[in-house]
Amino acid sequence: MHQQKRFVRFILLIGLIIVLTNIPLPYYIYSPGTAEPLNPVVRVAEATESEGDLHLVTVRGGRATPISFLMASFSKYRDIHHLDDLFPEGYDRQTYIEAQLQLMESSQEAALVVAYQAAGEEIDVQYEGVYVVSVLDDMPAEKVLKAADKIIEVEGITIIDADHLIETVDQFEVGDEVSFLIERDGDRFETKIELVPFPDQPEKHGIGIQLVTNREIEYEREIEFASGDIGGPSAGLVMALEIYDQLVEEDLTKGLKIAGTGEIDYNGNVYRIGGVDKKVIAAHRRGCDIFFVPYEHGRENSNYEVAKATAEDIGTDMDIVPVDHFNDALDYLK
Numbered sequence: 001m002h003q004q005k006r007f008v009r010f011i012l013l014i015g016l017i018i019v020l021t022n023i024p025l026p027y028y029i030y031s032p033g034t035a036e037p038l039n040p041v042v043r044v045a046e047a048t049e050s051e052g053d054l055h056l057v058t059v060r061g062g063r064a065t066p067i068s069f070l071m072a073s074f075s076k077y078r079d080i081h082h083l084d085d086l087f088p089e090g091y092d093r094q095t096y097i098e099a100q101l102q103l104m105e106s107s108q109e110a111a112l113v114v115a116y117q118a119a120g121e122e123i124d125v126q127y128e129g130v131y132v133v134s135v136l137d138d139m140p141a142e143k144v145l146k147a148a149d150k151i152i153e154v155e156g157i158t159i160i161d162a163d164h165l166i167e168t169v170d171q172f173e174v175g176d177e178v179s180f181l182i183e184r185d186g187d188r189f190e191t192k193i194e195l196v197p198f199p200d201q202p203e204k205h206g207i208g209i210q211l212v213t214n215r216e217i218e219y220e221r222e223i224e225f226a227s228g229d230i231g232g233p234s235a236g237l238v239m240a241l242e243i244y245d246q247l248v249e250e251d252l253t254k255g256l257k258i259a260g261t262g263e264i265d266y267n268g269n270v271y272r273i274g275g276v277d278k279k280v281i282a283a284h285r286r287g288c289d290i291f292f293v294p295y296e297h298g299r300e301n302s303n304y305e306v307a308k309a310t311a312e313d314i315g316t317d318m319d320i321v322p323v324d325h326f327n328d329a330l331d332y333l334k
Contacts, residue, residue, distance in 0.1 A: 025064040028086050031078040032278040033058030035259050035286035038242040045222040047246035052253025054242045056227075056235045057261055057282050059275035077277055077310070099134055099210070100231025106212055107236040107263065108225050114268045114326050115243035116219055125266075128214040130159050139208020140194045145182065151211075152188065153181035162211040163265060169195065174205045213266075221247070234273035236264030237292060240326050241333070252333050259283035260292030260321075260329065262303070268326035270294050276303045277310040284316040292329045295322030 037053040064072070064080065072078035116123040132149040135141050151159055154168045155178055172178055177192040193207045223243065227235075238260045245252040261279050262270040272294050283291050291311075296302035304322040311320050323329045 023065055025066065025069055026083045027064035027069055028061060028081050028083055029064050029068055029072045029078055030059055030061050030081070030275060030278065031072070031075070032281040032285070033060040035279075035283045035288060038238060041225065041227050042239055042242045042246070043224045043226075044243060044246040048249055048251075050245055050251045050253045051255035052251070053257055054238050054245065054253065055257065055259040055283065055286060055288060056230070056238055057259050057279040058230065059278045059282075076313075077281055102133060102212065103233045104227055104231050104235070107233040108227070108239060109215065109217065110264050110266045111236050111240035111243055112219075112223060113217065113266050114264060115240045115247060118240075118268075118326065118330065119244050119247040121219065121221060121247055123217065123219040126216040126218075127160055128216055130162050130165055130211055130213050133210040133212050136208035136210075138199075139206075140196055141207040141209045144191050144193055145207075145209060146184070148184075150183040151180060152183055153179075155179050161213040161215075161266070163213075163267075165211060166206075169206055178207075215266075232273075233263040234261050237262035237270050237323070237326065237329065240264055240268075241292075241329060244330070252330075254333070256290060257286065257288040258290045258292075258333070259286065259288040260290075260323075262292065262294045262323065264326060270323050270325060270328075272296055272303050276307050280307050280310045280316070280318075280320070281314060284311070284314060284318055288318055290319045290321060290332075292321050292323050292332075295324050295328075297324055 035055040035057045038056050039053065041056060062068070069080065072080050113123065113125060130151045132141075132145050132147055132151070134147055135145055151165060153159060154165060157168055159165045159168065169178065172195055174195055174197055177194050179190060179192050181188060181190050195205045195207060197203075197205050198208070238258075241252065241258070241260070259279075261273050261276060263273055264270055276293060280291060291307065293307040294303040296304065304320070308320045311318060321329070321332055323332075
């Protein structure tokens, strides 16, 4: 009888463990991810080899279970979010994943252009237009524009690329109705769209669209990317450094483990990203010597400030280096 009770308790314990580790809760947890060498991800034809490594740093995200929720509640560097706050009603997971992969692809292209030009490699960039990738819910563009629409002009100004469109729109104020010339399925039409503040960034305004510039790029030395299911634009800076390092004869790494984060545009400017504290921890765990991070021109609560505070908190010897441009990182390593 005693043996039977022990067996029943054992079965109940196993059941409890299964429940605590597998039952999904309506929460999502972000935690430090990994810092992986970029050599297997980016390969330039006839690349030069380096002693050290540049690392792509990630943030891990996943649905909460009772046990992971409890652990995250006592962890300073794990963030808990209710699913409704991250993924609104009608959220399409597949569409989100595809959008993130598109951002990674665009980031790779920007990194390629910046690195090839900096290395003095032959490269020709032709601009083929600006397209709508997605339209944000409950924003003015939702009623007018669709994915794959091509934006030709804004207030009679011919648009060159996505950055040019943003700069043009920024000249107007909240409440202004701005004229857009759109091409859809071979037909063109003109429409006026009101500018409003973004719900999550009230200091900025627009019509509520994500953009991509279609570019035709021709270059001599071939390059292959194998980023798999990693999405988002935040690896742009370190990918540009990795491509440059493979293109030139000198060893940019000098035997060091180098990590970093930051979105990069086609002009080499570096922009703010999310989860920088978790990326610092991931790089530290990998034993990295240097971590590049967006400085944001010294703005308050910048990625750099958060990264530096995190580094001090965890007691890492890793150098936290602020950058606003690809050349800042390049000059530091040189």
